[in-house]
Amino acid sequence: MKHTRKILCTVQAFLMLTTFSLAQNDGYQVGDEAMDFQLPTVSGSQASLSGLEDNRGAVVVFSCNTCPYVKAYEDRLIELHQTYAPKGYPIIAINSNDERISPGDSFEAMKKRAAEKQFPFAYAYDKSQEVIRTYGATRTPQVFLLEKESDRYMVRYIGAIDNNYQDAASVSERYLADALDALLSGEQVPRETTKAIGCSIKWTRNSR
Template sequence: MKNTKKFIGIFQALLLLATVSLAQNNGYEVGDEAMDFHLQTVSGSQVSLEGLEGNRGAIVIFSCNTCPYVQAYEDRMIELHQTYASKGYPLIAINSNDEKISPGDSFEAMKTRAAEKKFPFAYAYDKSQEVIRAYGATRTPQVYLLEKESDRYIVRYIGAIDNNYQDATSVSEFYLADALDALLSGARVPRETTKAIGCSIKWSRNSR
């Protein structure tokens, strides 16, 4: 009987550990505090949340060079940064794709793409894939809108930029912009999560 209770106790402990591990692997949910990061950008500097000045939060978008969904959104990403950076929400694009699996997403290729498109925002390389594992993004592009509270960054929206990647002129739901406008006005984000549609992450064989 004692051995049975001991076995049940061990099983329950292992089940709890597995559940916690699964939750961690799934990344952030709305309301979670986001980790900081220090990543190399194509401009030669590093970007971090703590290094942002005079901001009210940040728009973190997991991006890349090669995904056609990202390419369709690049001009909108530029416009979002130009509109909201001055209001306290700069955009940070992070490429986490393994360059060995996707050579077009190498750091050198990132520099070329950023120069071609004249990105006004920070474009950083998450070479170790540590950041994307913590955040839990599975697609490019995938948005994490963060609001600054004291020295903490709280996730307020996760998902897509809007509801039409193919045609910017046909967008009828501006998920990210609506969330930003809500935060700026002190209101609750109207839609906190949406499904990110895009390309899968090119994971390193050593990271999964």
């Protein structure tokens, strides 16, 4: 009886882990239409796709305050925004981590980090985790490059910013910049997906 109960518990745990894993991998694929959102930002405004003006798309980056991978990319994100926002592709950074699990990712901490780094882009808080669940991000940082078609935002690239988070000077493949340059030139994105390398999302325990 004890042996049978142990087997049942093991099977149940496996099924729960499998379901959790599948849920984590749900989300957008290249070619999908991205949903709009309304999220509070550290500046006191609301971040949304529909609120963007004179743009050709957007770069949605799932980010946070505490991940060392994100910190390694902050200066590069600032540079990317300064380069591509004037061309119609502003960055919207979104923090979806549960502050109860990661207190350093609270909204107040976001405000402090944004002020310290002088972020020129919108930095928004996805407290309900609705946006990240819909997009399907699993790491920070993880990029979703969106191209505007009429009033629709189509996913054109998903993945990493480049191929070397440790050293910007040693980057040999600029995934996001190359994708942006292709869209601006009216060409096909050369590499539509890459593996995002970074920290795991701090999910609200009852949300998954």
